[in-house]
Amino acid sequence: MSAPVLTEKEASGDRLQERIAARTQEVASKGQRVSSWLAVEIGQQHYLVPLSHASEIFPYTSIQPVPYARPWFLGVANLRGQLVGVTDVEQLMGRPAAGFHEQVQGESKLLTFNPVLEINAALAVNRVVGLKSIHDFVQAQRPQPSEFPWLGNTYRDRAGRQWQEINLQKLAQSQAFLSISQ
Numbered sequence: 001m002s003a004p005v006l007t008e009k010e011a012s013g014d015r016l017q018e019r020i021a022a023r024t025q026e027v028a029s030k031g032q033r034v035s036s037w038l039a040v041e042i043g044q045q046h047y048l049v050p051l052s053h054a055s056e057i058f059p060y061t062s063i064q065p066v067p068y069a070r071p072w073f074l075g076v077a078n079l080r081g082q083l084v085g086v087t088d089v090e091q092l093m094g095r096p097a098a099g100f101h102e103q104v105q106g107e108s109k110l111l112t113f114n115p116v117l118e119i120n121a122a123l124a125v126n127r128v129v130g131l132k133s134i135h136d137f138v139q140a141q142r143p144q145p146s147e148f149p150w151l152g153n154t155y156r157d158r159a160g161r162q163w164q165e166i167n168l169q170k171l172a173q174s175q176a177f178l179s180i181s182q
Contacts (some may be wrong), residue, residue, distance in 0.1 A: 006167070008088070014151055019114065032147065033052060034134070036048075036050065036051065036133050036134060037049060037050055037051060037131070037132045037133070038051055038054050038057075038111070038126050038128065038130075038132075039128075039129035039130055039131070039132045039163065040109075040111065040123075040125040040126075040127065040129060041125065041126045041127040041129060042088075042089055042090050042098050042123070042124070042125050042126055043090040043095065043096065043097075043098035043099065043126065044129065045090065045095075046091075046129070046161055046163045046164065047125075047163065047164050047165070047166045048132060048152075048155065048163050048164065048166070048170070049111065049123075049165075049166055049168060050165070050166045050167065051131075052114065053113065053117065053167065053168035053169055054111055054112070054113070054114060055111075055112040055113060055114045055115060056079075056111075056112045057109050057110070057111055057112075057128060058077075058079050058110040058111075058112065058122070059076075059109060059110075060107060060108035060109055060110060060124065061077050061079070061110065062076040062077065063076065063077045063086050063124075064076050064077070066180070068181055068182050069180045069181060069182065070179075070180055070182055071088075071091055071097070072088050072089070072090075072092040072182070073085065073090035073180040074085055074086040074087065074088055074124060075084075075088060077110060077122065079110065079112065079122070082120060083120060084110070084112060084119045084120045084121060084122045085119075085120060085122070085180070086110060086121075086122050086123075086124050087121065087122070087123055087177070088124050088143070088170075089123055089166065092176065092177065093148055098124065098126055099126070099176060107125070107126065107127040107128070107136050108124065108125065108126055109122045109124075109125050109127075109128050110122040110124060110125075111125050111128075113168050113172060114168070117168060117169055117172045118172075119172045121172065123168075132163070134162075136157055136158075137155040137156060137157050137158075137163070138156070138157065138158055139155065139156040140154070140155050140156075141153060141154045142155050149170055150165065150166060150167045150171035150174055150177075151164055151166060151167070151172035152164075152165030152167050153165045158178065
């Protein structure tokens, strides 16, 4: 039986994951603190996703819309033979759409939730920035009470950019996230 042929987009996604895994192992083997988050950009916002909540990073692929779904639920994607619901978290929070469509795929990715969370879901992200640890930030702020309980601490990096932690476990349990129909 021959090995499946990967498209350039699939191979690129696999290389990214291999680099992240190699870097994590390298840092751990040197006794350094292992990164806590995967840093991503969605729309104009910077987010930190706990590594324990994320699973795989896929190239942005064709997403099949679901009739009568809320606008933030982009549809379903076939990722390695598994149907996964794809969300634009910016729209979920009432912000303008992050701009995911076929013409702007470039660096866009699909970040799947860890299978431990027991939900076939992915976030559409405009760009994967890389791994981050607490040492990459100069300031942290506890979350303010909000209607989005999945948002965690806010951090500021040395360049002054604000990063918002997003807890995929809390998101996966949120009634707003689970209610996709209009």
